[in-house]
């Protein structure tokens with residue numbers, strides 16, 4: 001598990017990143033041998049590439065292209081982004097590890113790289129966010145639109161997302177413009193991080209490190225879900241959830257009572273002080 005911050009100025013893959021890429025190639029070779037029907041696909045998508053960022057750029061370009069946004073244009077766009085900002089690559093590796101470690105259904109790194117639309121939507125979102133921050137907003141919004149069309153995952157390009165993220169199943173996930181998601185967060189399908197409709201400006205939820213948000217949960221407003229908290233499937237959360245606490249129901253109640261909620265001992269993944277994660281990440285989450 002990577003423990004440090006993204007290597008912001010390093011264009012050389014870390015040992016850990018190199019290990020994951022070598023593992024992906026080994027898995028693709030094995031699968032191409034055992035399933036000839038996939039050999040050409042695995043060769044063009046993984047085995048013919050010299051790096052994870054090239055493979056990912058090729059795959060995203062093919063997935064997201066349209067008659068007017070050509071795959072070659074998207075390939076260049078993604079590869080330029082991954083090459084200019086190596087933190088994108090280290091975040092992708094942390095996300096691959098998150099799927100392997102936190103999703104019992106994930107059988108291999110290549111399974112996630114090729115098939116997890118939540119993983120692919122998240123990587124493409126990070127590029128859209130980079131474009132947004134570079135004031136290339138029409139292109140960021142065009143990419144956002146394609147990600148929503150193709151993956152059914154609607155993340156506003158301004159939303160800030162950490163690393164080690166698992167968007168499991170991912171269908172119907174909606175993340176609003178001023179939402180912030182910390183590190184090592186797991187989010188199931190049909191989760192909304194939305195506004196209440198009653199406020200402008202900074203109006204979306206802030207999700208702390210190591211949070212689990214169950215399927216169909218709706219979290220509304222500029223509220224904080226503390227590190228290591230859990231939000232039950234189908235809940236509607238309108239209030240802050242303290243760290244390491246479970247919230248369930250509609251409207252959500254804190255398990256154990258609002259005055260004395262029961263706490264979890266363990267926080268999945270690496271942890272960071274909840275009150276500081278937004279400012280700590282704001283410098284380098286892209």
Ligand SMILES: CC(=O)SCCNC(=O)CCNC(=O)[C@H](O)C(C)(C)COP(=O)(O)OP(=O)(O)OC[C@H]1O[C@@H](n2cnc3c(N)ncnc32)[C@H](O)[C@@H]1OP(=O)(O)O
Nearest residue numbers: 188212213214215230231232233234235246248249255256
């Ligand atoms: C194909 C697939 O598998 S897709 C995967 C879909 N799965 C998910 O989205 C998982 C989401 N996980 C949940 O909802 C879990 O129940 C969790 C995370 C809330 C459990 O958290 P824990 O802190 O362990 O809570 P615990 O299981 O002890 O339950 C505490 C209370 O909340 C209640 N509760 C648990 N989940 C929910 C829920 N989703 N909605 C309403 N109440 C709930 C329990 O009945 C219990 O009530 P009680 O105190 O009155 O007895």
Ligand SMILES: N[C@@H](CO)C(=O)O
Nearest residue numbers: 103104105106168169
């Ligand atoms: N992917 C998770 C939830 O569906 C599992 O297999 O348990």
